[in-house]
Amino acid sequence: MGLNHAAKGLDEYGDSSDPMGTFDKAGSRPLCHNAPYLYRLGWSRPINEVPGVGNGEYGNLTAENFTSTTNHLQLTIPAAGTADDSMVVIDLGSLNKEAGA
Numbered sequence: 001m002g003l004n005h006a007a008k009g010l011d012e013y014g015d016s017s018d019p020m021g022t023f024d025k026a027g028s029r030p031l032c033h034n035a036p037y038l039y040r041l042g043w044s045r046p047i048n049e050v051p052g053v054g055n056g057e058y059g060n061l062t063a064e065n066f067t068s069t070t071n072h073l074q075l076t077i078p079a080a081g082t083a084d085d086s087m088v089v090i091d092l093g094s095l096n097k098e099a100g101a
Helices: 035-042
Strands: 060-062 085-087 089-090
Touching: 085 089
Parallel strands: 060 089
Antiparallel strands: none
């Protein structure tokens, strides 16, 4: 599938919550890939205001979502196994969602 190991810090296999890491530390708990891997594989996308309707624009956050007057959001993120739109992307390096912003 083209995934790298699930690292944590300098430990190449350090994410024990992901099967691409040292998942034996998780014991018998079921595991799924972390959000970036799910997104990369096309198995997950950012959440929508109406679940299942939209292109994930509600869960694609940029610096414009966090200002001195509005610095918090309340989002409901479903479990990855229950919906395709089940993650939030936070890109504070972009001012807004416009191309090149």
